[in-house]
Amino acid sequence: MASAEVPMAAPAATxxxxxxxxxxxxxxxxxxxxxxxxxxxxxxxxxxKLTQVVVYAIALVGLNLLTGFSGQISLGNGAFYALGAxxxxxxxxxxxxxxxxxxxxVGAICFIVGYLFGRPAARLEGIYLALATFALxxxxxxxxxxDALAPWTGGNQGVQIVRRVSPIPDQISHDQWxxxxxxxxxxxxxxxxxxxxRGRTGRALVxxxxxSIGAGTMGISVASYKAVTFGVSAMYTGIxxxxxxxxxxFISPDSFExxxxxxxxxxxxxxxxxxxxxxxxxxxFIEFVPDLAGKLSKAxxxxxxxxxxxxxxxxxxxxxxxxxxxxxxxxxxxxxxxTRS
Amino acid sequence: xxxxxGFVVAAALTSFxxxxxxxxxxxxxxxxxxxxxxxxxxxxxxxxxxxxxxMPYSGPASAYGVIGxxxxxxFQMLNDKGGINGxxxxxxxxxxxxxxxxxxxxxxxxxxxxxxxxVFSSVGTTPNTAVQPYLNDKQIPQLFVATGAxxxxxxxxxxxxxxxQPSYRSEARIYGRYLMKEKPGAKVCVLFQNDDFGKDYxxxxxxxxxxxxxxxxxxxxxxxxTDPTVDSQVxxxxxxxCDTLITVATPKFAVGVIxxxxxxxxxxxxxxxxxxxxxxxxxxxxxxxxxxxLITAGYLKDPNDPxxxxxxxxxxxRAFMKQYLPDVDPNDNNTVFAYGSSMTLAKVLTQCGDDLSxxxxxxxxxxxxxxxxxxxxxxxxxxxxxxDFRPFSQLQLARFNGTNFEAFGEVQVAD
Numbered sequence: 065m066a067s068a069e070v071p072m073a074a075p076a077a078t079x080x081x082x083x084x085x086x087x088x089x090x091x092x093x094x095x096x097x098x099x100x101x102x103x104x105x106x107x108x109x110x111x112x113k114l115t116q117v118v119v120y121a122i123a124l125v126g127l128n129l130l131t132g133f134s135g136q137i138s139l140g141n142g143a144f145y146a147l148g149a150x151x152x153x154x155x156x157x158x159x160x161x162x163x164x165x166x167x168x169x170v171g172a173i174c175f176i177v178g179y180l181f182g183r184p185a186a187r188l189e190g191i192y193l194a195l196a197t198f199a200l201x202x203x204x205x206x207x208x209x210x211d212a213l214a215p216w217t218g219g220n221q222g223v224q225i226v227r228r229v230s231p232i233p234d235q236i237s238h239d240q241w242x243x244x245x246x247x248x249x250x251x252x253x254x255x256x257x258x259x260x261x262r263g264r265t266g267r268a269l270v271x272x273x274x275x276s277i278g279a280g281t282m283g284i285s286v287a288s289y290k291a292v293t294f295g296v297s298a299m300y301t302g303i304x305x306x307x308x309x310x311x312x313x314f315i316s317p318d319s320f321e322x323x324x325x326x327x328x329x330x331x332x333x334x335x336x337x338x339x340x341x342x343x344x345x346x347x348x349f350i351e352f353v354p355d356l357a358g359k360l361s362k363a364x365x366x367x368x369x370x371x372x373x374x375x376x377x378x379x380x381x382x383x384x385x386x387x388x389x390x391x392x393x394x395x396x397x398x399x400x401x402x403t404r405s
Numbered sequence: 406x407x408x409x410x411g412f413v414v415a416a417a418l419t420s421f422x423x424x425x426x427x428x429x430x431x432x433x434x435x436x437x438x439x440x441x442x443x444x445x446x447x448x449x450x451x452x453x454x455x456x457x458x459x460m461p462y463s464g465p466a467s468a469y470g471v472i473g474x475x476x477x478x479x480f481q482m483l484n485d486k487g488g489i490n491g492x493x494x495x496x497x498x499x500x501x502x503x504x505x506x507x508x509x510x511x512x513x514x515x516x517x518x519x520x521x522x523x524v525f526s527s528v529g530t531t532p533n534t535a536v537q538p539y540l541n542d543k544q545i546p547q548l549f550v551a552t553g554a555x556x557x558x559x560x561x562x563x564x565x566x567x568x569x570q571p572s573y574r575s576e577a578r579i580y581g582r583y584l585m586k587e588k589p590g591a592k593v594c595v596l597f598q599n600d601d602f603g604k605d606y607x608x609x610x611x612x613x614x615x616x617x618x619x620x621x622x623x624x625x626x627x628x629x630x631t632d633p634t635v636d637s638q639v640x641x642x643x644x645x646x647c648d649t650l651i652t653v654a655t656p657k658f659a660v661g662v663i664x665x666x667x668x669x670x671x672x673x674x675x676x677x678x679x680x681x682x683x684x685x686x687x688x689x690x691x692x693x694x695x696x697x698x699l700i701t702a703g704y705l706k707d708p709n710d711p712x713x714x715x716x717x718x719x720x721x722x723r724a725f726m727k728q729y730l731p732d733v734d735p736n737d738n739n740t741v742f743a744y745g746s747s748m749t750l751a752k753v754l755t756q757c758g759d760d761l762s763x764x765x766x767x768x769x770x771x772x773x774x775x776x777x778x779x780x781x782x783x784x785x786x787x788x789x790x791x792x793d794f795r796p797f798s799q800l801q802l803a804r805f806n807g808t809n810f811e812a813f814g815e816v817q818v819a820d
Contacts (some may be wrong), residue, residue, distance in 0.1 A: 107517055107518065108513075108517060109513045109516075109517035109518045110518075112510065112513060113510065116510070143768055149732075151772075202631075206629060206631075209599065209600065219601075220530075220531065220600050220601040220604075221531075221534065221601065222505065222531055222534060222535070224538060227538070227539070229540075259673065278596070308506065312505070312506040312509045312510075312535070313509060313522075313535070313539065314505055314506070314509060314535035314536075314538075315505070315539070316505050316531040316535070317531075318503060318504060318505055318529075318531045318532075319504055319505050319506045321464075321465065321504065323464065323502070323504070324504075354500075358462070358463075358499060358500040362462055362470075362473075362474070362498070362500070363462075365462055365463050365500050366463050387639070
């Protein structure tokens with residue numbers, strides 16, 4: 065899967081890379097089989113949790129495109145997650161769209177909002193941008209509570225979302241149906257992201273991250289690339305929010321406190337901020353580790369969560385993807401060494 | 406990859422998928438068999454009653470986490486005394502961080518993974534709203550939710566959901582009624598937290614003052630739970646020349662209001678929500694002398710009231726706290742709350758006898774008559790019925806005299 069990640073063992077490039085592509089596609093096939101069979105093996109509760117993992121993975125792809133590839137730190141992606149959730153809820157309750165029709169529209173809305181936010185925000189660098197996005201995340205719950213918006217947002221009372229989605233509940237439960245719906249959307253979103261980072265756009269984004277002035281001199285339009293990346297990131301996060309609302313069956317301002325944004329950043333970093341496959345690991349981390357921490361300690365679940373996080377960062381400083389990468393490099397070095405001796 | 410190789414891989418994959426599907430079938434058959442085997446209510450055995458709960462142990466409302474700890478301690482005390490009708494109580498209490506999306510997930514875990522019989526005293530209005538349709542669909546009792554919102558008593562739409570405490574809205578109605586009677590020409594200012602907690606009080610005042618509302622309520626000001634102080638709001642309200650102030654604020658802000666009102670020399674008739682009448686958390690930090698004259702309508706005894714030192718109900722409560730929760734401050738009214746609601750649940754389960762079906766648990770919860778919770782104020786009793794889903798519907802007006810809240814007038818029925 066990592067065939068696009070160039071800075072790797074240069075010798076034996078041709079043979080090695082084809083072998084790696086073969087291995088990657090086999091790995092992908094196995095992953096797909098597991099993803100399809102798994103919901104039939106576990107209870108509906110765990111199916112719902114797996115669905116949430118898929119949803120987080122989409123959101124993390126959005127964050128990774130922004131932070132990992134184009135180098136813009138965002139503490140505010142939770143705001144786009146909320147926007148997507150509410151946009152989808154309003155499209156369903158006020159416009160009367162079915163749940164499966166909302167993701168493309170939500171994506172378009174979030175892209176536009178993200179782009180409009182990104183246009184001025186792109187002038188800010190590094191931590192200043194982080195603060196601007198942080199402000200966005202903090203204000204979101206309060207905006208959602210505004211009386212003026214209450215007819216659409218339901219104010220503090222929140223909005224109930226359709227829970228019976230399966231047309232054949234006796235054969236495929238509602239949870240399984242939601243899972244497969246999210247899986248289809250996620251697969252499409254991953255393919256799009258994969259094509260995006262592999263080509264010209266991806267290289268432009270990395271150039272922006274590594275040296276924005278240099279990238280500008282090379283003819284990359286810094287401002288518009290940054291703004292578009294913001295839009296794309298918002299689109300991914302927003303679609304994840306729409307699916308997340310479907311999984312929870314209920315949304316309210318309390319669902320989108322600042323912690324959601326922080327959690328997304330944690331997931332991004334733990335999975336490997338510049339890796340697409342890593343998002344899956346990051347998503348599993350933010351879905352399952354808090355439960356584990358809560359199970360081990362009632363008094364201070366977050367202290368434990370913090371400890372686990374630190375352990376993760378010490379053991380794999382580049383996230384899960386970084387660990388895989390260095391393991392591969394080590395393996396390549398060893399086999400190279402063996403062939404020489 | 407050669408053609409032949411591809412064929413081998415395809416064959417291997419097919420057999421792999423085949424075996425996985427086979428495994429899935431076997432598993433689901435076993436699972437279904439397991440389901441059928443367990444007769445009766447999930448979570449109920451001859452020796453155990455398993456109860457579920459979600460609690461904000463982390464996050465913005467983590468101060469309420471102590472309720473879950475006290476519930477657990479209370480059940481421990483019951484178990485030490487032999488349980489209820491020979492069954493021990495197990496409370497599975499999970500952290501939801503006050504995030505409704507997480508509440509949904511954790512409640513599903515309680516029901517589908519832990520297999521609890523029912524859910525008890527989960528904290529928060531939006532968290533409980535999030536799981537209400539799910540629990541009612543599955544016909545699982547959602548008992549004594551720990552929130553003061555008005556909407557929990559809706560037996561027609563949600564026959565499996567029940568609150569415990571008097572609602573904020575009924576409390577506000579009592580203030581409205583009091584003003585209409587004692588001070589009909591009052592010029593009232595309201596300071597409220599800008600969320601459903603605050604807005605419920607405005608709704609209650611409107612219920613009671615009706616067409617007088619616009620005339621009597623001269624000015625309102627709100628604050629956000631994230632604001633640093635409410636000083637400027639207090640000053641604005643004073644400038645409106647009100648002679649009565651109704652404060653709907655959580656403890657941290659109530660302290661600031663009491664102080665500021667005193668410091669700027671404003672002397673309104675000050676009505677304070679019963680959420681913020683704790684001596685340790687509000688009145689002492691604000692200054693007892695600055696709190697003199699505060700009026701509130703409560704239903705539970707104040708653990709700080711020196712007059713209640715010899716009260717048998719409070720003595721039992723203190724003994725319980727000392728033995729089972731020695732690290733928690735017994736002067737916290739959240740633990741008094743937990744003690745009272747756990748005791749009410751114990752009463753319901755005792756009444757159930759050996760029929761612990763979900764339907765009967767709900768039936769017994771709606772058949773409480775004149776049940777006296779010893780930590781409730783004198784004259785206030787728990788009554789429920791098939792159409793009455795409000796365990797507490799009485800409140801007692803009281804005035805702070807510098808050392809404790811002194812009751813005055815009759816017990817008020819808030820309906």
